[in-house]
Amino acid sequence: MKTWLITGISSGFGNSLTKLLLEKGDTVIGTVRSDNPKVAALQRDYPDQLDVVHLDVTDTAAIRRVVAEVVAKHGRIDVLINNAGYGLFGAAEELNDQDIDQILQTDLVGSVQMIRSLIPVMRKQGGGRLIQISSYGGQVAFPGNSLYHAAKFGIEGFVESVAQEVAPFNISATIVEPGGARTEFRYGSAHVAKLMPEYDGTPTHAFLKMLDPANGLAPGDPDKMAARIIETVDQKPAPLHLVLDSRARQATIERLTERLKEYQGQAEVAKSTDIEDYRPYNKRLRENFLAAS
Structure with a gap:
């Protein structure tokens, strides 16, 4: 049995991963920003396996405190899954400074600091696994997604470098690059900038069609994707990149x-x-x- 630390388990991949891991008997330490009924239901069903902690990944001091507390409580962390994040849509010109700061702090800096906090833990325990949920948008860029791509391209470069740094300590890393999935990422949690009419009718606003479920749902099954992610933990050598869809x-x-x-x-x-x-x-x-x- 393994102990997993997963950020952002309220919905999407984080919730799917948590359910599958609990069903197989593993221990999950899951972070949430606020109380959530789906997470509360899992706590009732798996009181001895699921440890829920409140964390805003944009708060670096809180990340360090939470990591120290859960390691002291559970003894070790076998796998970190950096999942917390969201999508931001709009032309670069349409975004305001707060939009930019928030997504970089959440999707890039938060993931960087989580990994940095876990490296000494895994190094001292003799090994571990770092899994970064990215996107195929970490390799392929589209108009109307510039800051989201900036965060994903950035975290992929960081993880590729870190993977080489930690390999001598029996720590491996995988960057997960999902395509479109039927999660709240598109249909609920996506942030859209204040749109400018100058971009209407251009490729930049094509994302509006994608965000509308009436135009068809994304093809990816989040539970199947979660299962493939979990399977990689036992693969040796670990895949550095895992594209899903x-x-x-x-x-x-x-x-x-x-x-x-x-x-x-x-x-x-x-x-x-x-x-x-x-x-x-x-x-x-x-x-x-x-x-x-």
């Missing part, structure tokens, strides 16, 4: 292929900026780095 996978492959083609076409431009003797310099640098590590 076939359409999201195809869109990601197409975008990465376009990006690769763009870089491949810049060989001469890139070479034209090199210092002539850079090759032996880089070779010495690499030899020194390998010797030091």
